[in-house]
Amino acid sequence: MNKVLTEKVHKTITRLRTIWPKLEGKYPFIAFSTGKDSLAMAALIYEAVEPEKPICLYAHHDLEFPSNLEYLALLIQRGFAIKTAKPFLEYFELMEKGISFLTLVEAWCIPLLIGTTFLEWLQQQGARSPREGVMFRGISGSEYSHRFHGGLELNKALNLPCFNPMLEFTKEDILELIHTRYGLPLNPIYEHMDRTYCICCYTSDAKRQEYCQKHYPEECKKYYSQIEKLLFDSGLIEKVHQKERFKTREGKLFRHGFAHWHRLKAQKVMGAIKHRLSSGSILYQIRDNDLIDAKHLTPVKGKWVRKGNEIRFWEVPERVTDTLIKRMINCLDCGFCIGECFPCRRFDRESKRLRIEGCIQCGRCLTLTYCMGRRHRFWRRVIVENTAHGHKARQEEFVAVPAAAASGL
Ligand code: SF4
Ligand code: SF4
Ligand code: SF4
Numbered sequence: 001m002n003k004v005l006t007e008k009v010h011k012t013i014t015r016l017r018t019i020w021p022k023l024e025g026k027y028p029f030i031a032f033s034t035g036k037d038s039l040a041m042a043a044l045i046y047e048a049v050e051p052e053k054p055i056c057l058y059a060h061h062d063l064e065f066p067s068n069l070e071y072l073a074l075l076i077q078r079g080f081a082i083k084t085a086k087p088f089l090e091y092f093e094l095m096e097k098g099i100s101f102l103t104l105v106e107a108w109c110i111p112l113l114i115g116t117t118f119l120e121w122l123q124q125q126g127a128r129s130p131r132e133g134v135m136f137r138g139i140s141g142s143e144y145s146h147r148f149h150g151g152l153e154l155n156k157a158l159n160l161p162c163f164n165p166m167l168e169f170t171k172e173d174i175l176e177l178i179h180t181r182y183g184l185p186l187n188p189i190y191e192h193m194d195r196t197y198c199i200c201c202y203t204s205d206a207k208r209q210e211y212c213q214k215h216y217p218e219e220c221k222k223y224y225s226q227i228e229k230l231l232f233d234s235g236l237i238e239k240v241h242q243k244e245r246f247k248t249r250e251g252k253l254f255r256h257g258f259a260h261w262h263r264l265k266a267q268k269v270m271g272a273i274k275h276r277l278s279s280g281s282i283l284y285q286i287r288d289n290d291l292i293d294a295k296h297l298t299p300v301k302g303k304w305v306r307k308g309n310e311i312r313f314w315e316v317p318e319r320v321t322d323t324l325i326k327r328m329i330n331c332l333d334c335g336f337c338i339g340e341c342f343p344c345r346r347f348d349r350e351s352k353r354l355r356i357e358g359c360i361q362c363g364r365c366l367t368l369t370y371c372m373g374r375r376h377r378f379w380r381r382v383i384v385e386n387t388a389h390g391h392k393a394r395q396e397e398f399v400a401v402p403a404a405a406a407s408g409l
Contacts, residue, residue: 271381
């Protein structure tokens with residue numbers, strides 16, 4: 001190793017040794033992708049804190065290359081502590097539930113296909129919030145990394161503290177470290193592409209596309225045909241104000257033009273009608289009963305009642321009732337919001353649903369910040385206001401029911 005690299009390594013190891021004792025009581029882990037950067041990160045941490053071997057967490061979702069698992073087995077033999085986990089829901093499951101395809105502005109894959117495995121691990125370790133975790137990432141020093149990342153930052157999507165100790169390392173440094181200092185094998189997928197993408201990564205790369213079409217034709221076909229359905233079969237493409245040549249199947253699908261898709265107004269559909277009653281309470285008529293799931297109303301237990309497809313709230317600010325209804329009618333049961341409340345929210349892997357139990361109504365989750373359904377549902381369900389008058393009769397149809405009964409409805 002050259003002198004400059006030796007100094008970088010020495011500096012990083014010293015820093016890691018200083019940080020490590022301060023993480024007492026936290027839950028540190030290495031975000032492991034099977035790529036070269038996270039491998040170098042793991043090797044450096046293992047050298048710095050030996051004999052400790054912090055866990056390397058790897059999310060293996062259905063669009064990851066199956067060969068990654070064989071590679072991981074090899075690393076485990078070399079002494080790495082690796083935990084492989086599945087996300088709460090797979091890519092195609094989320095698509096079937098109504099999420100949008102991945103775009104450059106709506107890249108939900110990282111939080112949902114990878115982040116959920118991290119959140120669940122932290123919850124299982126006994127962390128009371130993602131803030132008690134510490135993620136180590138091997139992001140190396142491209143211009144992009146320097147612009148968007150610091151050595152220590154809060155990963156906002158996951159609300160998780162994060163160290164990026166390798167920002168000073170170049171791609172060449174990383175390869176040198178792996179080969180010369182640690183003598184480790186690279187993921188063999190690098191023989192076919194430059195990065196460890198997923199099979200259907202939305203970021204366009206001709207080499208990867210060609211490799212995947214050849215080896216995983218079924219997955220690729222399903223991936224692109226779902227996008228085609230949403231954009232072309234639905235007729236939505238006609239509502240885009242673009243020149244005809246940019247609206248072709250060739251451009252949008254085969255050249256990954258869909259990655260630049262920006263949400264249109266036409267993707268909003270009516271999910272509920274809101275009525276402000278003269279009594280001061282607020283009533284929502286939900287478009288259909290299937291969109292009603294009372295668990296979302298738990299944070300205001302005792303302050304709402306349901307009758308058929310109508311829900312009436314009292315003594316709850318309108319900002320909060322809107323939030324609860326928007327979340328409920330757009331929910332994908334993706335489980336991501338467990339990060340808002342580890343003690344009471346969890347994802348039930350058997351039923352594939354979010355559970356909310358033991359809520360103490362602290363009110364901390366009364367925002368839409370972490371709601372993936374609200375943000376990423378392709379056909380977003382919105383609340384429409386009813387401005388007509390004369391709701392008196394409707395108001396009188398409701399009878400108050402005991403809080404316990406109301407919450408169980
Ligand atoms: S490889 Fe692409 S699709 Fe897969 S998680 Fe990364 S950005 Fe998302
Ligand atoms: S954050 Fe508070 S209000 Fe929300 S589910 Fe948890 S305990 Fe209930
Ligand atoms: S409320 Fe939002 S984040 Fe939580 S499970 Fe539903 S869609 Fe996912």
